[in-house]
Amino acid sequence: MTPPKNEVLRDKGGFLSPTIRRIEHEGRPAILKDFRTRNVVTRRILAPALVRREFAILRHLEGIAGIPRAIAIVGGAALVTEFINGRHIGKYKPGELSDEVFRQLAATVAAMHARGVAHLDLRQKKNILVADRPYLIDFANAVRVRAGSPLRAVFARLRQVDESGLLKFKARHWPHLLTDADRDRLRRHRSLRSLWIFSPHTDRARDKVW
Numbered sequence: 626m627t628p629p630k631n632e633v634l635r636d637k638g639g640f641l642s643p644t645i646r647r648i649e650h651e652g653r654p655a656i657l658k659d660f661r662t663r664n665v666v667t668r669r670i671l672a673p674a675l676v677r678r679e680f681a682i683l684r685h686l687e688g689i690a691g692i693p694r695a696i697a698i699v700g701g702a703a704l705v706t707e708f709i710n711g712r713h714i715g716k717y718k719p720g721e722l723s724d725e726v727f728r729q730l731a732a733t734v735a736a737m738h739a740r741g742v743a744h745l746d747l748r749q750k751k752n753i754l755v756a757d758r759p760y761l762i763d764f765a766n767a768v769r770v771r772a773g774s775p776l777r778a779v780f781a782r783l784r785q786v787d788e789s790g791l792l793k794f795k796a797r798h799w800p801h802l803l804t805d806a807d808r809d810r811l812r813r814h815r816s817l818r819s820l821w822i823f824s825p826h827t828d829r830a831r832d833k834v835w
């Protein structure tokens with residue numbers, strides 16, 4: 626089924642939440658992440674910086690399989706990127722995704738890290754789309770640390786944040802691929818979470834398969 630050419634995919638309001646539209650750009654489906662529908666402070670001050678940042682990070686990652694292409698900035702406050710025709714990873718049942726999908730996903734994360742970028746929001750299932758292969762989307766919170774930067778020491782920690790996101794999905798979708806080191810990490814993570822008093826986390830049975 627061909628989706629309509631200009632469809633609003635999300636418009637939940639909130640001053641920092643852009644309207645998301647599926648549009649057509651030079652004959653191809655694209656995504657428009659648009660802050661122009663928001664208040665004047667967002668539109669004029671916050672959005673230009675946010676949009677430029679996300680665009681620059683995507684451009685820096687260009688060529689890595691599994692990262693959508695940045696196409697343009699429109700009107701200073703909207704970002705156009707390649708449209709990925711897939712469903713987010715949470716829509717798939719355990720066992721539905723092949724081991725190859727995990728290998729591709731891990732390779733994309735590693736290639737992104739090799740270019741000095743940490744995504745930092747990979748625990749969100751909505752940020753991993755699976756189409757012909759897995760894709761990472763939403764680089765709004767991503768951080769780029771340049772070679773030689775004093776923040777380089779912190780980058781190892783930021784990479785771990787992404788790796789823990791990846792591990793969460795590995796445990797759910799590919800438990801047979803978990804290594805002993807992965808299981809240790811998951812156990813440590815779970816005991817830390819049980820100490821977390823601010824938002825008590827209830828363990829879900831489906832996450833305990835390992």
Ligand SMILES: Nc1ncnc2c1ncn2[C@@H]1O[C@H](COP(=O)(O)OP(=O)(O)O)[C@@H](O)[C@H]1O
Nearest residue numbers: 642643645656693706707708709751762763765
């Ligand atoms: N490149 C893309 N291809 C397909 N859908 C996308 C793409 N980028 C965003 N979306 C859809 O729009 C939603 C919001 O986009 P996202 O970049 O996560 O915005 P936000 O920074 O506000 O969270 C995503 O969860 C996804 O459903």
Ligand SMILES: [Mg+2]
Nearest residue numbers: 749751752763
């Ligand atoms: Mg998002």
